[in-house]
Structure formats: C-alpha cells, structure tokens
Amino acid sequence: MIQTDIIVIGGGPAGLMAAIAAAQSGANVTMLEKGDRLGRKLLISGGGRCNVTNAKGTEHILHNIPGNGRFLHSVFSQWSSYEIIHFFESRGVKLKEEDRGRLFPVTDRAQTVLDAVLRELERQDVKIRYASHVSHILGEGGGVAGVLLQTGERVKARAIVLATGGCSAPLTGSTGDGYVMAEEHGHTIVAPYPTSVALVSHDVLIQEKRLQGLSLKSVKATLFDERGKRVIQEEGDLLFTHFGLSGPLALRLSHSVVTRQMKTGKQPLMVQLDLLPGFTKEAFMQMLDENRDAHSKKLVRSMLREIVPERLADVVFERCGFKASVTLRELLSKNGEEIVDQLKRFEVVVHDTLGLAKSTVTGGGIRLSEVDPRTLQSKQIRGLFFAGEILDVHAHTGGYNITVAFTTGHVAGTHAASFALQQDADRGVHS
Structure with missing residues (x-):
C-alpha cells in the first residue's frame, strides 16, 4: 500500500x-x-x-x-x-x-x-x-x-x-x-x-444550407426569449454551419440559450444579428443617398454585395421582397429603411444546442x-x-x-x- x-x-x-x-x-x-x-x-x-x-x-x-x-x-x-x-x-x-x-x-x-x-x-x-x-x-x-x-x-x-x-x-x-x-x-x-457549444437551428435559411461555411467578423448578436424579451447581447466572430451557428459569438450565447431552455422546455429563441455594428441607421441612409446620386442605375443587389458577403446580401435582398431588377434610382426611402433593418436586425431562430460530447465546457x-x-x-x-x-x-x-x-x-x-x-x-x- x-x-x-x-x-x-x-x-x-x-x-x-x-x-x-x-x-x-x-x-x-x-x-x-x-x-x-x-x-x-x-x-x-x-x-x-x-x-x-x-x-x-x-x-x-x-x-x-x-x-x-x-x-x-x-x-x-x-x-x-x-x-x-x-x-x-x-x-x-x-x-x-x-x-x-x-x-x-x-x-x-x-x-x-x-x-x-x-x-x-x-x-x-x-x-x-x-x-x-x-x-x-x-x-x-x-x-x-x-x-x-x-x-x-x-x-x-x-x-x-x-x-x-x-x-x-x-x-x-x-x-x-x-x-x-x-x-x-x-x-x-x-x-x-x-x-460554450454551437447553436442548432431548424430555420429554413439553415436547412437550405444557403449560408453554410460563411464566416463573419465582429458582428453583434442579441438573444431574445420566447416572449420576445431581450436576454443578452454579445459581440464576436460568427460561423454559419449546416446545423446552425458556431464560432466564438455563438459559443458565448450558448450559456444563455441552454439555461433559458432548461426553464422553458426547449422553446425556440430568436437571435438578432447586427451585421454592421459600426454603422448607425442614419449613417447607412446617408451612404444610400450618396450612392443613389452617384450611381442611380446600379442594381440594389449589387450595392448590397459590396457591403456584406454575396450570399448574405442575396438573402437580405430577398427578405426585403425586392424585384431582382430594382435600381438605386427606383429605391424609395422606406425601401432603404427595410434594407438597413435587415442588416441591423438579421434574424435566425435557434431551437437547441449541440450536446455535451460536442461542447467545449x-x-x-x-x-x-x-x-x-x-x-x-x-x-x-x-x-x-x-x-x-x-x-x-x-x-x-x-x-x-x-x-x-x-x-x-x-x-x-x-x-x-x-x-x-x-x-x-x-x-x-x-x-
């Protein structure tokens, strides 16, 4: 002994x-x-x-x-x-x-x-x-x-x-x-x-894998509970995957997702992404006006692709419900506000997280x-x-x-x- x-x-x-x-x-x-x-x-x-x-x-x-x-x-x-x-x-x-x-x-x-x-x-x-x-x-x-x-x-x-x-x-x-x-x-x-685990989403956007593999730097995310009440806000890098959201930002959100769903029985939660945290709504509208004056015939879709990655721009464009041929000259002020709202409040529904075997902590x-x-x-x-x-x-x-x-x-x-x-x-x- x-x-x-x-x-x-x-x-x-x-x-x-x-x-x-x-x-x-x-x-x-x-x-x-x-x-x-x-x-x-x-x-x-x-x-x-x-x-x-x-x-x-x-x-x-x-x-x-x-x-x-x-x-x-x-x-x-x-x-x-x-x-x-x-x-x-x-x-x-x-x-x-x-x-x-x-x-x-x-x-x-x-x-x-x-x-x-x-x-x-x-x-x-x-x-x-x-x-x-x-x-x-x-x-x-x-x-x-x-x-x-x-x-x-x-x-x-x-x-x-x-x-x-x-x-x-x-x-x-x-x-x-x-x-x-x-x-x-x-x-x-x-x-x-x-x-500290990746988030699972059954959102159509995720299921169709349209953004799979897309990585975003320094975005801001706000998590809302099942009643629409803000839970927490975090900032960091984000990765879209075939099952949901990963990367440092998603991992930071996961504590709040898990603990909230432990209380509510896995009810879906909303994550709202600010894709342009350095841009205020006013600054974006001003940039839009300047672009309209200088490039009135440019397609709105093309302008969006210059601001955010192409696949993400296309999703934002479609969520706004615009015709593919719409130009900056044809864009109304209210349409501009729809675009900035989508860029500042891009929504992804979160349904769960990966399990313990896949968690970091x-x-x-x-x-x-x-x-x-x-x-x-x-x-x-x-x-x-x-x-x-x-x-x-x-x-x-x-x-x-x-x-x-x-x-x-x-x-x-x-x-x-x-x-x-x-x-x-x-x-x-x-x-």
Missing part, C-alpha cells in the same frame, strides 16, 4: 496546477491519471495554441464567467491571472497578447505550455501514475483516508484534490467520474449541461454551497478539495476557463497541503 500526503486525481490543467502548488507547499504529492498522458485538454485548448489566460485582469475575467463567477472572488484574491502570467513567464514561456486580451505562448504551440508544467512537476518531485483509474475515495472518521483503484490497489493519503473535469470532450478523459466519487460522500451534483457539477469558497475544501468530508470544471463554475471561451482551472487548482493544492501537513503536525504533538 502506498502512503502519500496528497493525491491529485486527474491530469488536466486544474490537476496539474494543484499538484505543483501542493508540492511547492512542502507536501509529498502523487498524481493519479487514468489515461496514458497528462494535459490532453490543455493541448487542444485555444485551437491547439493554449490560451493560457486573459490579460485584462480579475474583474474582466469574472465578468466572463457566467456560471457562478461570484463564487471565485476569494480564489482570485489568492491567485489570479497575474500569478498565472508570472508562473509561465518565469519558467521561460514567453507570452503574447491578442484580441480581447487573450494570451498565448509566442510559439503558438500548446505543447510549449505543457512542457513547462511537466518540467515543474519533475522539479517538485511529483509522483505520476498513469493508467490509474480511481473507483472510490475512501473515508475514515469524517475525513478522507485515500483511494481505491479499479485494480483493487489502495493508495493512502491525508488529503485529496479531485480534478477530474466535467463531461465535455470525453475523448480527453472528462467522463464525469468525479461526480460519482463526490456523491458517495454526500455531495450534490447540479446536473451537467453543455455550454460543462455547466453544472459539485454544488457550490457544499464547498468552502476560500479553500475549496468539501463541507461534507474533511480533506477533500475540488479544482476546475468539476465545480459548478464555467466561463466563456477566450482564456477564461483555463484561468479558472489554473487558479482553482493552485488554491485547492495549496490548502490541501496545509491541511495534510497540519495533520502531520497534530500527530507529532499527540505522539
């Missing part, structure tokens, strides 16, 4: 940082990974480039954590994005800032980030065991005693960090194992649901009222700590989720080490 101070279950971003933090605090750490390598999810993050965090600071990051971000105030006060930046830069990973504060390694390779983490694990003498699938967390006297592996082997420990992730991207090993382990010790699981997880927000220790059993996506916390894409993973990992690992080492000290006093 193996004896260690800390067991970290799971070798994703949260588990990796938890193991390093615990070891830096002076604890003996054993990491148990059920797969054959560490950091699988880290390697696919940021399109394979690993968006390590966001440069805009704590308040900005918390604003981009729609899933219970307030719970993390204490965590971020202990170890924030600034510490993440220092951690990697002090270990030779040079970072560069891109749009919206996203930070990537200058190599544009997630492997650069993982290599730095692996070197630190080795330097801190963290013991790593692969193909170690945990069946149960063992309890004793109201606290953890270790784990039981599927092989029947027991590993004893004074504290455990559970960092098994959610159940999105199951090929990376996130299959919801940790939920069962936590439930066995009295924890409640908020039912997992997909978020899992919503739901360990109920937060059962977790100490300062230490991330369980309130149900002493010595059990949580980190990362297993918690009922989730963020938008853009470096925010991996920031949550790293920060909760560091805080959970630090406090797990403090707990374990204090147990050692108490045993010394009583022996």
Whole structure:
C-alpha cells in the first residue's frame, strides 16, 4: 500500500496546477491519471495554441464567467491571472497578447505550455501514475483516508484534490467520474449541461444550407426569449454551419440559450444579428443617398454585395421582397429603411444546442454551497478539495476557463497541503 500526503486525481490543467502548488507547499504529492498522458485538454485548448489566460485582469475575467463567477472572488484574491502570467513567464514561456486580451505562448504551440508544467512537476518531485483509474475515495472518521483503484490497489493519503473535469470532450478523459466519487460522500451534483457549444437551428435559411461555411467578423448578436424579451447581447466572430451557428459569438450565447431552455422546455429563441455594428441607421441612409446620386442605375443587389458577403446580401435582398431588377434610382426611402433593418436586425431562430460530447465546457457539477469558497475544501468530508470544471463554475471561451482551472487548482493544492501537513503536525504533538 502506498502512503502519500496528497493525491491529485486527474491530469488536466486544474490537476496539474494543484499538484505543483501542493508540492511547492512542502507536501509529498502523487498524481493519479487514468489515461496514458497528462494535459490532453490543455493541448487542444485555444485551437491547439493554449490560451493560457486573459490579460485584462480579475474583474474582466469574472465578468466572463457566467456560471457562478461570484463564487471565485476569494480564489482570485489568492491567485489570479497575474500569478498565472508570472508562473509561465518565469519558467521561460514567453507570452503574447491578442484580441480581447487573450494570451498565448509566442510559439503558438500548446505543447510549449505543457512542457513547462511537466518540467515543474519533475522539479517538485511529483509522483505520476498513469493508467490509474480511481473507483472510490475512501473515508475514515469524517475525513478522507485515500483511494481505491479499479485494480483493487489502495493508495493512502491525508488529503485529496479531485480534478477530474466535467463531461465535455470525453475523448480527453472528462467522463464525469468525479461526480460519482463526490456523491458517495454526500455531495450534490447540479446536473451537467453543455455550454460554450454551437447553436442548432431548424430555420429554413439553415436547412437550405444557403449560408453554410460563411464566416463573419465582429458582428453583434442579441438573444431574445420566447416572449420576445431581450436576454443578452454579445459581440464576436460568427460561423454559419449546416446545423446552425458556431464560432466564438455563438459559443458565448450558448450559456444563455441552454439555461433559458432548461426553464422553458426547449422553446425556440430568436437571435438578432447586427451585421454592421459600426454603422448607425442614419449613417447607412446617408451612404444610400450618396450612392443613389452617384450611381442611380446600379442594381440594389449589387450595392448590397459590396457591403456584406454575396450570399448574405442575396438573402437580405430577398427578405426585403425586392424585384431582382430594382435600381438605386427606383429605391424609395422606406425601401432603404427595410434594407438597413435587415442588416441591423438579421434574424435566425435557434431551437437547441449541440450536446455535451460536442461542447467545449460543462455547466453544472459539485454544488457550490457544499464547498468552502476560500479553500475549496468539501463541507461534507474533511480533506477533500475540488479544482476546475468539476465545480459548478464555467466561463466563456477566450482564456477564461483555463484561468479558472489554473487558479482553482493552485488554491485547492495549496490548502490541501496545509491541511495534510497540519495533520502531520497534530500527530507529532499527540505522539
């Protein structure tokens, strides 16, 4: 039987940082990974480039954590994005800032980030065991005693960090194992649901695949509920697909789509796209007048194709109900207003999202009222700590989720080490 101070279950971003933090605090750490390598999810993050965090600071990051971000105030006060930046830069990973504060390694390779983490694990003498699938967390006297592996082997420990992730991207090993382990010790699981996931539409426009593959930069989207009430507005890049909407903008909307439909039973929602967010209605009408004066014989369809991509222009033109031969000279003021309304309020009905297996992030997880927000220790059993996506916390894409993973990992690992080492000290006093 193996004896260690800390067991970290799971070798994703949260588990990796938890193991390093615990070891830096002076604890003996054993990491148990059920797969054959560490950091699988880290390697696919940021399109394979690993968006390590966001440069805009704590308040900005918390604003981009729609899933219970307030719970993390204490965590971020202990170890924030600034510490993440220092951690990697002090270990030779040079970072560069891109749009919206996203930070990537200058190599544009997630492997650069993982290599730095692996070197630190080795330097801190963290013991790593692969193909170690945990069946149960063992309890004793109201606290953890270790784990039981599927092989029947027991590993004893004074504290455990559970960092098994959610159940999105199951090929990376996130299959919801940790939920069962936590439930066995009295924890409640908020039912997992997909978020940061593409949107599904049965709109005729989508079903006919007229805009499939069309990518739009920096458009604005407003989501309306089933009663026509505005829910949220987001801005970003958008991709039309054969099933609906994808890209960063759709993924940002998905949290609101999923949570709204969880309440209403999948009623259709309306997404209204502003295809020209930099253009006011007045500016567009002025441009239209100038074009009418200078090019009165130009076809309206041709003018539209100069403003937005051709396939999109044709859809806008048809939605306005114009004849194909209509020219700018024949265009009435009210017709111009119809065009700008379509460009500023282009509607797509959303019926659903793709499922958990296709989502980037899992919503739901360990109920937060059962977790100490300062230490991330369980309130149900002493010595059990949580980190990362297993918690009922989730963020938008853009470096925010991996920031949550790293920060909760560091805080959970630090406090797990403090707990374990204090147990050692108490045993010394009583022996």
